[in-house]
Amino acid sequence: MSEEEGTESLREQTPPSAMRDMLISLAFIVLAAAFLAVSGQFADVRISDPDPGAAFWPRATLVVLLIASLLNLALLYRQAKRDDDSVGLGAVAPDGLGSLNQKQRQYLTAIGLSVVFFFALEYVGFFAGAPFFLFAFAYAIGYRDLGKLAVFSIVVGLLIFFAFRNVMNIALPYGQGPFRQLSVAVANLF
Amino acid sequence: MVIENLAAGFGNVLTPFHMLLFTVAITLGMLSGAIPGMNGTMTVVLMIPVTYALEPAAGIMMLAVIYAGAVYAGSISAILFKVPGAPEAIMTTLDGYPMNQNGQLREAISTAVFASAFGGIVGTIILIFFSPALAEFAIQLSDPEFFAVILLGLALVSTIGAGNVTKATMMMSFGLFLGVFGFDPLTGTTRFTFGSSYLASGIDFIPVILGVFAFSEVLKQVQSGGSLVGGGEEGETNLDEATSGSMFPPFSYFKRFSRILGFNSVMGTLIGVLPGAGATTGALFGYTFGQRLVPKKIREKFGTGVPEGVAAPEVANNAACSGAFVPLLTLGIPGSATTAVILAAFILHGIRPGPSLISTQGPLVYTIFAALLMANVAILLMNKPIVKLFIQVRHIPRELLLTLIMVFTIVGAFATRNIMADVWTMFIFGIGGYYLEKYNYSVAPMVIGLVLGPLAEPSLRRGLTKAQGDWMVFMNRPISAVLIVLAVFTFFIPLIMDSTQFGDRIRDRLGLTGVDQ
Numbered sequence: 001m002s003e004e005e006g007t008e009s010l011r012e013q014t015p016p017s018a019m020r021d022m023l024i025s026l027a028f029i030v031l032a033a034a035f036l037a038v039s040g041q042f043a044d045v046r047i048s049d050p051d052p053g054a055a056f057w058p059r060a061t062l063v064v065l066l067i068a069s070l071l072n073l074a075l076l077y078r079q080a081k082r083d084d085d086s087v088g089l090g091a092v093a094p095d096g097l098g099s100l101n102q103k104q105r106q107y108l109t110a111i112g113l114s115v116v117f118f119f120a121l122e123y124v125g126f127f128a129g130a131p132f133f134l135f136a137f138a139y140a141i142g143y144r145d146l147g148k149l150a151v152f153s154i155v156v157g158l159l160i161f162f163a164f165r166n167v168m169n170i171a172l173p174y175g176q177g178p179f180r181q182l183s184v185a186v187a188n189l190f
Numbered sequence: 191m192v193i194e195n196l197a198a199g200f201g202n203v204l205t206p207f208h209m210l211l212f213t214v215a216i217t218l219g220m221l222s223g224a225i226p227g228m229n230g231t232m233t234v235v236l237m238i239p240v241t242y243a244l245e246p247a248a249g250i251m252m253l254a255v256i257y258a259g260a261v262y263a264g265s266i267s268a269i270l271f272k273v274p275g276a277p278e279a280i281m282t283t284l285d286g287y288p289m290n291q292n293g294q295l296r297e298a299i300s301t302a303v304f305a306s307a308f309g310g311i312v313g314t315i316i317l318i319f320f321s322p323a324l325a326e327f328a329i330q331l332s333d334p335e336f337f338a339v340i341l342l343g344l345a346l347v348s349t350i351g352a353g354n355v356t357k358a359t360m361m362m363s364f365g366l367f368l369g370v371f372g373f374d375p376l377t378g379t380t381r382f383t384f385g386s387s388y389l390a391s392g393i394d395f396i397p398v399i400l401g402v403f404a405f406s407e408v409l410k411q412v413q414s415g416g417s418l419v420g421g422g423e424e425g426e427t428n429l430d431e432a433t434s435g436s437m438f439p440p441f442s443y444f445k446r447f448s449r450i451l452g453f454n455s456v457m458g459t460l461i462g463v464l465p466g467a468g469a470t471t472g473a474l475f476g477y478t479f480g481q482r483l484v485p486k487k488i489r490e491k492f493g494t495g496v497p498e499g500v501a502a503p504e505v506a507n508n509a510a511c512s513g514a515f516v517p518l519l520t521l522g523i524p525g526s527a528t529t530a531v532i533l534a535a536f537i538l539h540g541i542r543p544g545p546s547l548i549s550t551q552g553p554l555v556y557t558i559f560a561a562l563l564m565a566n567v568a569i570l571l572m573n574k575p576i577v578k579l580f581i582q583v584r585h586i587p588r589e590l591l592l593t594l595i596m597v598f599t600i601v602g603a604f605a606t607r608n609i610m611a612d613v614w615t616m617f618i619f620g621i622g623g624y625y626l627e628k629y630n631y632s633v634a635p636m637v638i639g640l641v642l643g644p645l646a647e648p649s650l651r652r653g654l655t656k657a658q659g660d661w662m663v664f665m666n667r668p669i670s671a672v673l674i675v676l677a678v679f680t681f682f683i684p685l686i687m688d689s690t691q692f693g694d695r696i697r698d699r700l701g702l703t704g705v706d707q
Contacts, residue, residue, distance in 0.1 A: 021629045
């Protein structure tokens with residue numbers, strides 16, 4: 001086992017930090033409280049007097065969310081205290097940006113490529129953008145046979161585009177300007 | 191009389207042209223079910239123009255078979271890639287995908303095929319013989335009963351998610367909350383839209399499902415270096431031997447899943463009968479019912495990859511698919527989104543479903559019944575080829591498979607409503623789902639909340655409005671009262687049973703401890 005793999009497996013065995021778990025509960029508490037406050041904007045809207053109103057159901061769900069989150073927070077705090085902070089309150093998993101390993105870099109690249117592709121879809125469209133995304137994504141996560149990857153990217157991109165457009169009658173994004181003209185021209189070929 | 195009519199229906203389906211239509215329909219249905227972003231409803235909508243050129247029996251038979259095929263096939267991608275091909279397959283991901291990861295891909299698919307076919311066949315038989323009685327039952331149900339059913343479903347959800355009731359409740363209520371964005375179902379006022387036209391149309395559950403199940407799983411596999419498809423063959427040799435020479439799944443499945451098959455096929459059909467519920471709700475209930483029907487030692491493993499966790503939702507959702515035809519055919523009320531589209535097809539052909547449909551359009555109705563039965567038998571017969579075909583996925587390199595799933599997830603999120611904002615929703619929930627799962631917050635209760643919430647709120651408020659705001663309306667009606675009491679017990683009993691010696695003694699007496707499957 002390489003040093004990096006060893007570090008990776010140790011990292012995977014590290015229990016999730018109780019502090020971060022508590023932060024998740026806190027986030028839900030803040031969210032529930034904020035939306036409870038906003039729900040006042042439509043609290044009086046109802047179809048008739050017996051109707052509990054448009055805010056009733058959202059408030060009911062938010063109150064349950066608030067109570068469950070508070071309870072979860074209390075349980076986590078108690079558990080962390082009981083565990084004497086060994087993996088609890090003070091422990092933060094060693095996954096800061098300073099110690100990125102290969103898999104973490106691939107993970108972040110995958111997210112980054114996805115975001116770029118989502119933005120690109122609106123401008124270059126699926127037809128022109130998908131092959132590049134397929135190629136870049138597969139390469140980023142470790143596929144290295146460039147010849148096969150090029151064929152895979154082009155064939156899969158085209159197949160999906162035509163299958164959705166011509167068989168399922170769903171037009172994937174065409175993009176703008178010349179990209180749109182290209183997509184429309186290709187779509188009209190069949 | 192019924193048998194004679196059914197025989198005539200089979201005769202009608204078995205003509206060469208109808209058989210060709212049947213084959214095309216089941217293939218289309220299975221494809222649409224297996225491809226994320228497509229679903230049975232969408233395919234049925236797309237095929238309606240084709241029915242113009244066909245006689246009503248042929249056209250509507252085709253639509254019904256597409257629906258049955260799609261409900262089944264959604265489980266395939268759920269098991270293979272943790273991507274529910276259709277909403278009905280959400281619950282199948284919970285154990286189907288872990289089975290795949292544990293090297294039991296073949297067994298998972300085989301179980302899904304068997305359970306789907308069994309549920310579909312039983313549901314169709316109930317549909318054929320008990321439609322009028324079930325319709326009479328369904329027409330007596332009103333908003334309080336419907337809300338009580340949903341409440342029971344939400345109570346059952348508390349058991350999903352690594353045994354942590356608090357976190358499961360958090361996620362469920364968060365899912366319910368996500369369902370309130372957009373227009374209020376009764377007054378039409380906007381809620382939590384902050385001026386956004388996207389939020390005004392509400393948060394669609396397909397992008398959420400694709401995000402929390404598929405996108406987050408791809409991220410997880412990228413970071414862990416794992417593979418979507420388990421490579422091990424351990425434990426599958428026996429299945430291979432058991433199925434060799436036969437087109438059917440192993441007969442031992444009947445014994446192994448006996449309780450689940452019996453209970454979930456009937457309950458799934460009944461849930462399908464409820465207007466608006468459909469196969470997705472059937473699957474949600476089926477999974478949680480299944481948890482309670484198996485011995486404790488298996489129940490505790492639900493969610494980690496047990497065949498019972500695949501069989502339970504698959505039996506129920508396919509049974510519900512058949513059940514959804516009961517209110518459609520006998521009352522003219524669609525039981526699900528897909529049957530609503532099929533209702534439109536009936537009307538386009540000048541036929542209005544209702545209490546007299548079976549007597550006035552007997553040949554048409556029995557052709558649909560025969561086609562539904564044949565569709566489920568066809569699924570069962572195709573077990574072995576289907577398993578063999580999908581096992582080939584193992585030969586696709588991991589990186590290419592992950593890339594394919596990623597692109598299908600993106601396309602699937604977009605294709606639902608053709609808006610880019612849905613892709614961003616998928617992305618946000620994908621990232622969120624990844625971290626929530628990392629900290630043992632099961633995302634399944636959230637998805638269930640999102641599905642059931644928009645069904646629950648109108649029922650609750652309409653029920654209260656009709657009763658002049660009297661909350662006792664939910665307890666004064668017998669069925670509603672029983673369901674609400676059941677919901678309360680369902681929520682609290684597992685806590686008591688699992689955490690006290692009293693619970694162990696009760697389980698011993700009921701013979702539920704250590705029963706071998």
